[in-house]
Amino acid sequence: MKYLYTLILLATCTINFAQSDLFVSNGSYVYVDGSAFTSGPTVAPLFVTNDVNLDSDGFIYLRNDAQLIQSNGTIASTNTGVGQLSVYQTGTSNTYMYNYWGSPVGINSGVAGNTVFTPNVNLYDPIGNANAHLNKITSLLANYTNGYDGTATIPNTTQQTISEYWLYQYIGVTAAPDEYYDWIGIGGGSLPTGGVQSGQLASGYGFTMKGNPSSLQKYDFRGRPNNGTISNITINAGLETLVGNPYPSAIDAREFLHGATANNQAVLDPTGTLSFWEQDPLQSTSHVLRNYVGGYATYTISSGGTVGTYTPTTFHTYNNNGNIVTSPSITSDKNVYRYIPIGQGFMVRGGTGGVVEFTNDMRIFQKQVDPESQFFKTTNNESRTGEGPFYNEDSLCIMPEGYKRFRLNLDFNETYTRQLTQTFHSSATIGLDYGLETRSPEALNSDAYWPVNDVKLNAQALAFNEGLNIPLVINISQNQPFRFRIFDVQNFDESQPIFIHDIENNIYVNLKENNYEINLPQGTYTDRFEITFTAETLNMEQVITADDLNIYQNNQLSQLSISNPKLLEVKQVKLYDISGKQILDERNLKTEAKYIFSTKNLSEGVYIANVTFADNQIVSKKIIVSNK
Numbered sequence: 001m002k003y004l005y006t007l008i009l010l011a012t013c014t015i016n017f018a019q020s021d022l023f024v025s026n027g028s029y030v031y032v033d034g035s036a037f038t039s040g041p042t043v044a045p046l047f048v049t050n051d052v053n054l055d056s057d058g059f060i061y062l063r064n065d066a067q068l069i070q071s072n073g074t075i076a077s078t079n080t081g082v083g084q085l086s087v088y089q090t091g092t093s094n095t096y097m098y099n100y101w102g103s104p105v106g107i108n109s110g111v112a113g114n115t116v117f118t119p120n121v122n123l124y125d126p127i128g129n130a131n132a133h134l135n136k137i138t139s140l141l142a143n144y145t146n147g148y149d150g151t152a153t154i155p156n157t158t159q160q161t162i163s164e165y166w167l168y169q170y171i172g173v174t175a176a177p178d179e180y181y182d183w184i185g186i187g188g189g190s191l192p193t194g195g196v197q198s199g200q201l202a203s204g205y206g207f208t209m210k211g212n213p214s215s216l217q218k219y220d221f222r223g224r225p226n227n228g229t230i231s232n233i234t235i236n237a238g239l240e241t242l243v244g245n246p247y248p249s250a251i252d253a254r255e256f257l258h259g260a261t262a263n264n265q266a267v268l269d270p271t272g273t274l275s276f277w278e279q280d281p282l283q284s285t286s287h288v289l290r291n292y293v294g295g296y297a298t299y300t301i302s303s304g305g306t307v308g309t310y311t312p313t314t315f316h317t318y319n320n321n322g323n324i325v326t327s328p329s330i331t332s333d334k335n336v337y338r339y340i341p342i343g344q345g346f347m348v349r350g351g352t353g354g355v356v357e358f359t360n361d362m363r364i365f366q367k368q369v370d371p372e373s374q375f376f377k378t379t380n381n382e383s384r385t386g387e388g389p390f391y392n393e394d395s396l397c398i399m400p401e402g403y404k405r406f407r408l409n410l411d412f413n414e415t416y417t418r419q420l421t422q423t424f425h426s427s428a429t430i431g432l433d434y435g436l437e438t439r440s441p442e443a444l445n446s447d448a449y450w451p452v453n454d455v456k457l458n459a460q461a462l463a464f465n466e467g468l469n470i471p472l473v474i475n476i477s478q479n480q481p482f483r484f485r486i487f488d489v490q491n492f493d494e495s496q497p498i499f500i501h502d503i504e505n506n507i508y509v510n511l512k513e514n515n516y517e518i519n520l521p522q523g524t525y526t527d528r529f530e531i532t533f534t535a536e537t538l539n540m541e542q543v544i545t546a547d548d549l550n551i552y553q554n555n556q557l558s559q560l561s562i563s564n565p566k567l568l569e570v571k572q573v574k575l576y577d578i579s580g581k582q583i584l585d586e587r588n589l590k591t592e593a594k595y596i597f598s599t600k601n602l603s604e605g606v607y608i609a610n611v612t613f614a615d616n617q618i619v620s621k622k623i624i625v626s627n628k
Contacts, residue, residue: 020049024058024083031137034066034367044069044249044365052225054083054108060225061137062087065367067249067342070227071360077228080112085225086139087248088126089343090218093211095149096287097279097294098166100345102206102244105223114226114246117207119167119186120144120197124220128155139220144197148287152214160217166210167195170347172239182239204230204358206244206345221248221343230358235267237353240275244345246358250366251340254305257435261361265434267354271457272300273438275347276336278313296347296441298458299336301389303435307423308389308397310336311438311458314418314447335395338388339366349439399490402426404464406498407488408472408511408531412446413480414556420450420457420472421488422531424464436461445477451526469501470531475524479624481555482520486511499532505621508535509550514565517552519624521606551609553623558600560584560609560623567591569614576608583607599625 024030032045045066062068091099105122106115124139143161153160167186181190186207187199201207203226211217226246235241245251256264257272279294295313348356389397399405404424409417423436432452440449440458449456451473462468484500489512497510509516550563564570569591575584584597602625611619
């Protein structure tokens with residue numbers, strides 16, 4: 001086999017290789033090492049203006065984040081040949097977890113143009129070779145099993161095995177009895193029929209595949225490289241479809257959502273939400289559906305490309321910096337960024353419905369070692385290039401001038417956190433704002449969201465003014481403690497409070513200074529909680545701010561806690577059960593910043609706590625005792 005020596009030299013000199021057409025002859029190969037190249041919008045290690053023709057036994061090997069970009073306008077692909085382009089991608093799933101994929105190649109046969117992806121033709125195992133010169137180009141066709149569990153690669157020794165059963169595509173159709181039946185096995189049928197290794201998938205559609213015990217299994221996609229305008233993806237109004245980056249290069253999410261060439265905005269959901277699946281590996285120990293612990297992270301980006309809105313998957317509890325702190329949890333800081341890498345699959349939802357397109361205008365050279373392009377996995381805070389958005393040390397998008405933002409962390413019984421994002425800009429409306437808002441991806445048994453008409457949002461945008469009252473809906477499936485917290489507060493004046501207003505109890509808590517903790521009975525709260533930026537001037541019986549008093553039942557410690565940060569003179573604390581029977585009467589109390597009373601011996605139920613001050617004002621608060 002012959003080398004194309006010119007490309008080897010250029011790759012080591014960090015000069016990109018540009019061709020009008022690229023022909024790789026029989027028995028030759030092009031090896032492109034991307035290590036020395038820097039990400040950018042106008043460069044690529046391998047740039048071809050028109051077509052790629054791979055003759056028999058002709059190969060292009062893209063290694064170490066090398067990518068191929070073709071720029072031949074809006075025409076359909078005319079790539080041809082029976083040779084192969086080879087590019088790696090590494091999955092992040094274990095035996096019981098899905099990755100969502102998109103194939104950058106199709107089968108290397110038939111007429112010129114893009115071709116279908118077929119697993120047992122296009123998926124290879126980079127098993128490697130003891131010969132260092134052959135190690136990075138040696139792959140074998142992946143093995144398959146019709147059982148449920150795959151096996152891992154042992155380098156230079158044993159090939160991996162892929163379970164064909166978990167090869168699915170997802171196309172939302174109105175005729176399906178429910179969303180579960182929109183999963184179709186590639187080459188198979190509706191659930192519970194699985195996929196088959198010889199199934200075919202048109203370019204641009206995404207697919208699922210479970211991993212193996214290694215958790216970080218590398219796959220080698222080999223075939224004819226996809227190129228040009230891909231316009232065969234039909235999505236239905238109000239329903240979701242799994243798509244994937246179809247090119248051997250990164251794509252720009254801004255161009256996918258807002259680009260004039262494809263005009264996807266005309267057919268996508270009016271928020272422009274892209275949804276990315278994630279599962280908790282520590283909790284993923286079974287193929288049984290009810291045991292899955294996972295969900296969708298959401299992302300969208302503004303038309304200018306400077307404001308990215310990412311909201312994480314809900315199956316963890318996070319601290320004030322957005323880091324995971326409680327089980328079920330892993331040490332994970334996955335994120336989604338502007339540039340979607342090779343092989344990444346994601347869900348899109350139809351607005352009016354129609355054809356979603358991928359075009360060469362979306363393609364960009366962005367390496368995965370740069371945080372702006374990540375296969376949905378752990379973030380990396382190395383330096384990077386690009387046009388924005390820009391991120392801080394916590395991988396949160398930095399708001400440009402004219403924008404404000406905060407995030408709410410809403411903790412359900414210390415079990416998981418629903419994170420809600422609120423962005424402000426003068427262009428935002430009270431309706432849906434494409435590129436600034438995202439749909440809440442799924443309804444949990446206990447959940448929360450921003451309501452906009454009949455749409456549930458986990459990221460909302462509004463024009464800011466201090467008189468805003470922003471409603472918040474909370475659904476509680478069973479009695480539990482609930483906590484409001486805030487973080488990622490950007491571009492607000494330091495003196496500007498952000499209140500959670502508990503309308504039922506007439507409580508305003510400035511979340512910039514304190515969390516608000518409360519016990520909530522089962523039910524859906526549609527008009528009890530709101531975010532405000534001013535507190536009404538009421539007397540002590542009507543309003544309690546966090547600077548005045550906070551009454552909270554801590555069921556984990558079996559304690560009634562009363563915070564008194566202003567050291568107001570408390571004369572008496574009484575506790576009544578729901579029938580009015582007095583349970584507790586504490587008098588002659590010293591002035592303290594915090595009072596703690598044991599509730600260990602109380603029966604489970606609802607109680608009323610009364611706090612009497614020196615001027616005989618009384619503050620009452622309903623609490624729920626649950627000693628478990």
